[in-house]
Amino acid sequence: MAIVFITGSTDGLGRAAAQSLLDQGHRVVLHARSVDRAAALGELTSRGAGMVVGDLRSAAETKSIADQVNAIGRMDAIIHNAGVYTQRSRGSTPEGHASTLAINTLAPYMLTALIERPRRLIYLSSGLHRGGEGSLDDLDWNSRAWDSAKAYAESKLHVVALAFALARRWPNVLSNAVDPGWVRTKMGGASAPVDLDTGQRTQTWLAVSEDSAALVSGRYWHHLRQEEPADEATDPGFQEELIAKLGKLTGVELPRV
Numbered sequence: 001m002a003i004v005f006i007t008g009s010t011d012g013l014g015r016a017a018a019q020s021l022l023d024q025g026h027r028v029v030l031h032a033r034s035v036d037r038a039a040a041l042g043e044l045t046s047r048g049a050g051m052v053v054g055d056l057r058s059a060a061e062t063k064s065i066a067d068q069v070n071a072i073g074r075m076d077a078i079i080h081n082a083g084v085y086t087q088r089s090r091g092s093t094p095e096g097h098a099s100t101l102a103i104n105t106l107a108p109y110m111l112t113a114l115i116e117r118p119r120r121l122i123y124l125s126s127g128l129h130r131g132g133e134g135s136l137d138d139l140d141w142n143s144r145a146w147d148s149a150k151a152y153a154e155s156k157l158h159v160v161a162l163a164f165a166l167a168r169r170w171p172n173v174l175s176n177a178v179d180p181g182w183v184r185t186k187m188g189g190a191s192a193p194v195d196l197d198t199g200q201r202t203q204t205w206l207a208v209s210e211d212s213a214a215l216v217s218g219r220y221w222h223h224l225r226q227e228e229p230a231d232e233a234t235d236p237g238f239q240e241e242l243i244a245k246l247g248k249l250t251g252v253e254l255p256r257v
């Protein structure tokens, strides 16, 4: 049985993934943005193998999340699930970053670099990542007029590129990205066509399955099938430029090997 850390497990797909893995007998380390939000975990808290608390908008709290996970021990898999959709404005995090960038891109990057390396990494992307091209010139939305949908698309392109870069850099880790489809959650809304159980299935399968089909790296998945992501995501030049910029913005270096 595996131990899996899931970011954003208080609601939606993260919570559904936690429930599914616990029901299969795996151990799950849960995550909530605050002690208040941790209360939403209810009975999952006692079933979990631990809980970590921290707001991913904040670099300091994100570093603390990494410390809390490392104190629990080495994870077999991490599902980088937490995310926000269209934010009304750029916002400004405690470090001055755009909120969407901080939560959807900088946090999974930092956690990847700072948490003891697991055997498997899964990043929640979206089919909308295909609209994220050309984001590296103004990654943090300092010079462009705010466009919430474009910011989301860019952040979801970043995590596919990160997943693919890690598949190249870290050959002993299985690193994949998942488009869960348009799912009925707080983010997806009530009219989304995909139910929660279907939406969580691919990422939990990638996290724990010993099926040879799941033991691959550097792939983009949708409902248990591989798809081709946007060209930029698979371009090592784009991946390395992205990682260099994320390193500068966060002050956290991603080990090359």
Ligand SMILES: NC(=O)c1ccc[n+]([C@@H]2O[C@H](COP(=O)([O-])OP(=O)(O)OC[C@H]3O[C@@H](n4cnc5c(N)ncnc54)[C@H](OP(=O)(O)O)[C@@H]3O)[C@@H](O)[C@H]2O)c1
Residues within 6 Å of the ligand: 007, 008, 009, 010, 011, 012, 013, 014, 032, 033, 037, 054, 055, 056, 057, 080, 081, 082, 083, 084, 103, 124, 125, 126, 127, 179, 180, 181, 182, 183, 184, 185, 186, 187, 188, 189, 192
């Ligand atoms: N739903 C869809 O149709 C869809 C489609 C494509 C991709 N995705 C991706 O799937 C992932 C999960 O989406 P979802 O639909 O399950 O969203 P959701 O229902 O809104 O849940 C998001 C989770 O992330 C947490 N979170 C958000 N901001 C946070 C922060 N600053 N610090 C800590 N935790 C934070 C939330 O915590 P709270 O409970 O405290 O808010 C919640 O647990 C996201 O990465 C999303 O981009 C979703």
